Amino acid sequence: MEGDFITLISFNLGDQVYAFDSLQVRNILPYEEGNVAKVPNTKDFILGVINLHGNIVPVTDLRIIMKIADWKNSKDTSIIVVSPEDKLESQFGIVVDLVKEVFEVENDRIMPPSFQKGIGLIESFEGTVQEKDEFVHMIDLMHVINQIESKNV
């Protein structure tokens, strides 16, 4: 519908900017390796679990999921905790290089995805938005979950 908008949260991975729906974000935390407890027998993109207000929350690394070459942790590296379907049990954290901003975008400004191919385990994108001279690529969280679950067996 014209005039309708969604709110996105954008973040850096390598030198690209990506975003997803901010309504599912519950928390943003600085990434500290010592706080993530390793869980044995899991895929490399599952870093482990963290203690978030007394709840155990699994953490995945989007840089590994998207097979980004030579990434480094810095003080900007963050965990975005999302809660798809608004359920506590489906909460998980996503590690990204840097959380940029939260912004609103009118639906008619969303263009078809400019990436024609997937990146790493992400097979497709939802769309592309031009925001302040930058191209932001939208990722569907449910797609991320489905990919993780299908590869995690």
Next chain:
Amino acid sequence: MIDKFRAKFVEESLDNVHDLEEALLLLENDKGDKEIIERIFRAMHSLKGGGAMFGFNDLSEFTHHLETVFDWVRNGKLSVTDDLISLTFNAIDQIKHFLNVGDITDPQEKKELNVFITRIQQFVSSPSVGKDDNNISEDISSTEDDESKTFLVTIKPHSNILQNGTNPLFLLDDLHALGQAVVISYTDNVPEIENLDPESCFVSWDVLLNTVEPINEIQDVFIFVEDECDLDISEISKGNILQRAELKNFIDEAVHSGQKLSSEVLKGISWVTENISTEPAEKKKVQLKEHKISSIRVASTKIDELVNLVSELVTIQAQLNLHAENSGDAQLVNLSENIQKLTRQLRDNAFEISLIPIQNDLMRFQRLVRDLSKELNKEIDFIIEGGDIELDKNIIEHLTDPLLHMIRNCVDHGIEMPDERIKKGKSPKGTIIFKAYYEGASVIIKVIDDGKGINPEVIHKKAIAKGLVDENVELTKKEIFDLVFMSGFSTKESVSDLSGRGVGMDVVKRKIGEIRGEVSIDSEPDKGTTVTLELPLTLSIIDGLLVTVSDTQYVIPISSIEKIYPLEVEDQNKIFNGVITLEGEQFPVIDLRDIFNEEEFDGKKHIIQVKFENKKIGLIVDEVIGEFQTVVKPFGRLLRDQEVISGASIMGDGTISMVVDVNRLIHHHWVQKLHK
């Protein structure tokens, strides 16, 4: 939306049904108790009303017939008999069925239902008093009450009353509930069918009500509809005048002449009161008013959330304590200690909230014993001790089936037929005692019967015949009874309609094992059998041994641990082909580094010997840190397929350790081996 309400209704109705069953069991012992009859009637009444409102029409109609019967009972026109109680028990099952499936559609079932209803109606089959032509319906009265008064209640609903979802007929029902009533309805304003607006109300009523309740009780009936109807309540006379011929004539006249009843005229008639019985009537209690709210219904997810938050508080409190002690600031230490005290109390309270009394389940058992013993022509007393013992709701959920099985066993196989009991010099009536009590951090549940008992020799022989034990091995009495729990022991020879559907005590043991409980049996031939369950108070808190493997911390539940051995570097060559010889014992070992895909390690290790299905197995870990009481938290959805880790636990310093599911780990290991 409506589904949500329906679900809520079903939930509440199940409570009502539960209440009904309980009251009925009480009634069986004291058939004259007016309060219990009143309670039964009320429960039926709410079922009926709610049923109609939420589209359970069959339920509503069915309960209506049942309610009529109990109305008679309540008014002393019908006495409580065993037949009536049995019929009502059956009816309760039918009501449960309605609540499960809604209205009946299957024609066969419908037919059965009608037969059932006819059976119910037979209880009240004296000349029925229907509505006659001039729209008067009435309750018959047999006794008159000298403390009662007769009121004229004029109800004129506004035409929009239906739009708020009010059903005025329920108001009439409520009036009926207060005493005896004669209802005269005025339908003159109802338009022709083509002009009828189904959302408007065109009917008004005059109700002549005889009741012992004060006038404000009558007003309370209309408390929610005051603004939606014109209401007039006036006292006409003392005593019950509903059955007086003068009144009937008066009403007839009024109806025929199309006039409404007027309180002035009615008051003007002198109602001679000589007929009224002078015996003081039993004072009816105002049940509704006395019903105080003693408990509130809270979604269990909210409780889980609360317990979660409290666990978090406990964790953070531990950190604060540590920090305070290190800082050396006396004031801070003092504050921190005070907070610690409060936190402990809060934690205990929160955990207490998540416990529910075992009582709620016991009703079913009582019912089971009653039904089964009738069916088998046995006489059994079921005695409950400690029904107020509380357990974690998850434990209670797991407990129901094993307990049902155990009690079935008692009734079916344990207690003998009455004549057999007399021959043995016992009372013809058997006894089953259900006993629950706290013992330390556990709850003990005993099911004790005074039946024929089990002969250990018979068990021993049977186990030998089945090849479960070696003939030459001497066993203690306890060991023999433990054989009953071995899978493959229960025979299908004893399959009856009731218990032993191929499911034996081994299943009971497994089920109880799932909630980290223990089962044992003791028995004396001809004296009886005692089955004992030992259960943890809660599932979410476990006593665990904290160990490390590589740089991750793991918690192994203490309950499964037998022994801990240090494993020096030079002893590690004692492991051959996956089996170690230690202190004259040989048992298989599993290296957790292997299971968790960690690198090999040559330093000093430890072996944790655990129980797994009567076998002993060693788990090799790096370090043993110590014993901790921890709260087990589930992993999120992304890690739900995790096999060997049952959850995680947050330690006092905020770090996380993995809780090992020992049974699954061993199982997983062997399955993997097979695949290799």
